[in-house]
Amino acid sequence: MAMKERIYAYDFAIVEMNLYLDTHPEDKDALCLFHQYQEKREQLIEAYEAQFGPYISNVNDVQGDKFTWICDPWPWEYSKEV
Amino acid sequence: MWQYEKKLQYPVKIANPNPKLAQLIITQYGGPDGELGASLRYLSQRYSMPYAEVKGLLTDIGTEELAHLEMICAMVHQLTRNLSEEEIKGTPFANYFVDHTTGVYPVAASSVPWRAEYIASKGDIITDLHEDLAAEQKARTTYDNLIRMVDDPDVLDPLRFLRQRELNHYQRFGEALRLTSDRLNEKNFYSFNPSFDKHCNK
Numbered sequence: 006m007a008m009k010e011r012i013y014a015y016d017f018a019i020v021e022m023n024l025y026l027d028t029h030p031e032d033k034d035a036l037c038l039f040h041q042y043q044e045k046r047e048q049l050i051e052a053y054e055a056q057f058g059p060y061i062s063n064v065n066d067v068q069g070d071k072f073t074w075i076c077d078p079w080p081w082e083y084s085k086e087v
Numbered sequence: 088m089w090q091y092e093k094k095l096q097y098p099v100k101i102a103n104p105n106p107k108l109a110q111l112i113i114t115q116y117g118g119p120d121g122e123l124g125a126s127l128r129y130l131s132q133r134y135s136m137p138y139a140e141v142k143g144l145l146t147d148i149g150t151e152e153l154a155h156l157e158m159i160c161a162m163v164h165q166l167t168r169n170l171s172e173e174e175i176k177g178t179p180f181a182n183y184f185v186d187h188t189t190g191v192y193p194v195a196a197s198s199v200p201w202r203a204e205y206i207a208s209k210g211d212i213i214t215d216l217h218e219d220l221a222a223e224q225k226a227r228t229t230y231d232n233l234i235r236m237v238d239d240p241d242v243l244d245p246l247r248f249l250r251q252r253e254l255n256h257y258q259r260f261g262e263a264l265r266l267t268s269d270r271l272n273e274k275n276f277y278s279f280n281p282s283f284d285k286h287c288n289k
């Protein structure tokens with residue numbers, strides 16, 4: 006799996022754990038897993054960004070003189086890149 | 088408040104446009120059991136919830152539904168991009184095209200525009216959670232029906248992801264209902280409004 010897709014997978018696992026923790030806020034095993042996923046995600050993002058630049062564009066990324074937030078592609082646009 | 092993340096929750100990469108499919112799939116944006124109604128239903132209901140877990144759950148599921156609405160719109164957009172007039176003429180999509188060109192507008196597959204009557208926010212935690220459980224099942228049935236109509240794997244993949252999310256949301260809402268009834272005086276479960284009549288709490 007490409008590195009970006011692995012980060013997506015952790016993003017998703019964190020959303021799913023978040024919903025589970027809403028109704029099980031004191032489940033220690035789940036809290037532990039939640040932290041593991043968050044740490045793993047941080048590590049992957051760090052590794053990704055060292056190689057390829059920002060994982061997801063946000064309004065704070067200004068590259069040189071350009072406000073890169075507005076750069077294509079937007080998420081609904083089909084693109085072949087992975 | 089909300090902040091935008093410039094990504095989809097799950098990838099949508101549809102190689103071949105197909106306006107007929109777009110007209111079916113758009114129902115999960117603006118139809119009776121679509122993602123637009125889902126997000127507004129949960130985000131509206133959360134204000135009258137007496138319990139922290141349920142306030143959290145409605146906020147988080149309501150937010151996830153916004154991400155689902157975005158995936159459905161991305162599917163409709165990709166299924167209708169770069170169409171020629173010839174590809175539209177004589178298809179069921181022609182009716183939509185006359186009204187909206189290839190813009191994305193919240194309508195049902197049956198072409199009825201989105202209506203607030205599709206959702207309920209009753210100010211009663213028991214009533215609202217039952218609405219939510221039914222809503223998740225109705226959305227799941229709709230995804231099942233869509234999946235029956237589709238054979239393009241690029242379209243099936245995100246539809247299957249979204250269908251599975253309805254099951255997980257149903258499970259969480261079931262837990263929210265259990266947490267709620269555990270906190271009520273069991274003589275009163277279904278005869279008071281725990282969001283308003285505070286005496287029916289244990």
Ligand SMILES: [Fe+2]
Nearest residue numbers: 125252253256
């Ligand atoms: Fe849902």
